[in-house]
Amino acid sequence: xxxxxxxxxxxxLVDRLEAMRDNDAYDIGIVEVIRPTxxxxxxxxxxxxxxxxxxDERVNELDIPGNPPGIARRQTFNVRCHLMPDETSGEDVVxxxxxxxxxxxxxxxxxxxxxxGLAMDSEIGKFEYVNFDGGxxxxxxxxxxxxxxxxxxxxxxxx
Amino acid sequence: MxxxxxxxxxxxxxxxxxxxxxxxVTYHKRNGLxxxxxxxxxxxxxxxxxxxxxxxxxxxxxxxxxxxxxxxASDEINIGGDMLEFPQRVGQPKSRRSIVRITQHxxxxxxxxxx
Numbered sequence: 699x700x701x702x703x704x705x706x707x708x709x710x711l712v713d714r715l716e717a718m719r720d721n722d723a724y725d726i727g728i729v730e731v732i733r734p735t736x737x738x739x740x741x742x743x744x745x746x747x748x749x750x751x752x753x754d755e756r757v758n759e760l761d762i763p764g765n766p767p768g769i770a771r772r773q774t775f776n777v778r779c780h781l782m783p784d785e786t787s788g789e790d791v792v793x794x795x796x797x798x799x800x801x802x803x804x805x806x807x808x809x810x811x812x813x814x815g816l817a818m819d820s821e822i823g824k825f826e827y828v829n830f831d832g833g834x835x836x837x838x839x840x841x842x843x844x845x846x847x848x849x850x851x852x853x854x855x856x857x
Numbered sequence: 858m859x860x861x862x863x864x865x866x867x868x869x870x871x872x873x874x875x876x877x878x879x880x881x882v883t884y885h886k887r888n889g890l891x892x893x894x895x896x897x898x899x900x901x902x903x904x905x906x907x908x909x910x911x912x913x914x915x916x917x918x919x920x921x922x923x924x925x926x927x928x929x930a931s932d933e934i935n936i937g938g939d940m941l942e943f944p945q946r947v948g949q950p951k952s953r954r955s956i957v958r959i960t961q962h963x964x965x966x967x968x969x970x971x972x
Contacts, residue, residue: 734913741940741954741955741971782936782938782955784935786935786937
């Protein structure tokens with residue numbers, strides 16, 4: 699089965715975040731990277747990363763003519779890190795978590811924005827600090843990825 | 858024995874009796890220790906987490922005795938990592954669920970929210 703370009707981008711993002719597991723190069727050790735499903739099989743855990751697909755938008759000014767034309771889209775992925783630190787520790791690693799997520803996503807530094815050659819550009823948006831009112835806290839790091847595909851086949855990149 | 862003592866004893870002997878509505882669950886502490894306890898598990902509907910991009914998780918309301926051997930003591934529970942292990946649906950294999958908050962507690966019982 700061939701994967702849609704946006705799905706391939708999703709997998710690149712997850713692979714980069716997975717590199718944070720058991721890796722001394724990062725300050726916080728994450729326990730898992732998951733994609734939430736319709737039936738909600740996950741349970742919130744300390745230092746758990748969720749990659750949630752956000753809004754899709756058309757970017758008409760980056761379309762290119764041809765037959766078929768190339769259609770540009772921008773997809774936002776919300777990278778959410780849950781933090782449930784030990785009640786007795788009083789530690790607050792929310793800023794470290796956001797920094798580590800950026801470090802992971804932007805590796806390799808020179809070409810991170812192409813998502814392994816699948817995208818034209820990528821951008822990290824404004825942090826959103828999450829508080830579940832007594833549940834897990836965390837931080838959301840939105841990543842917007844602009845890519846272009848064939849009008850007839852979103853499985854074919856038209857970078 | 859005072860009424861208060863009786864209610865505390867009833868919390869584990871009566872309310873959390875597995876012959877009635879309770880079931881055996883496993884309490885996993887953040888430090889790696891665990892023990893089997895009895896609890897009444899209310900399996901609620903799925904909840905939407907708007908803070909999390911509208912993800913969905915099941916919600917469980919769990920009643921346990923406020924007791925360090927037969928239940929969970931209110932001074933030992935740590936909502937920063939403690940988990941309970943029970944089936945998500947009756948008949949399914951057990952899986953671990955995080956205790957995300959203590960919704961209510963007194964000398965006899967704790968009411969916990971697990972997701």
